[in-house]
Amino acid sequence: MQPKEISLEFGTVYIHENILIAKLNEGILFDLESNQKLLDIGSEVFQNENYAYISHRVNSYAVDPMVYIESASAKNLKAIAVVSENEMTRRNAEEVEKKFYKDNNCFEAFQTLEEAVRWIETRI
Template structure:
């Protein structure tokens, strides 16, 4: 059940129980600065409670893999999922982005949002 929608200048965030779901805008670059804003919002919304993050990639955009270094340092962020119907996007997330997310937290890639939500809930 969706509880809140947050409008950002580079996309939208949806708060679903203890999950942040991001639908970012076409053509943006998710860089370290933008990611810090997402992590800050996660900390404010969940107040040090464990949560998961789903990147629902309905639009095509670039991700600076360095964002995963800060994300991995966020102890309350327990899992990251990437959702895309595009096979190339999924392969890139699995083959490149995942390698930068180095900690005990989990990173996985899915074809549907429903699969990602079920998986995230098992990690929190």
């Protein structure tokens, strides 16, 4: 299945079978307003089906950790993965961002997209 692509002012979202993958723009602040747009897309696309979110961090940007508290309230969002080749980005996700997500077992950081997808398949 060819993923559907949605361009937003802060990045691009790719919709796969049960996964939203976002590549956000260099230098942005990913805040509550931007996160709500992604949650709305997830809710609309997947409706009552379980899905996961992958933050594919090919660019450098800041994340307001409060987005994870907001994301935890999305009933059918079952897992969040951060993918980055940068070890410092992965470590920051694991040591800081993960603490804000209510279910630590459903938030992980990976070096490759393939690793993240394999992990997600065990969570949905």
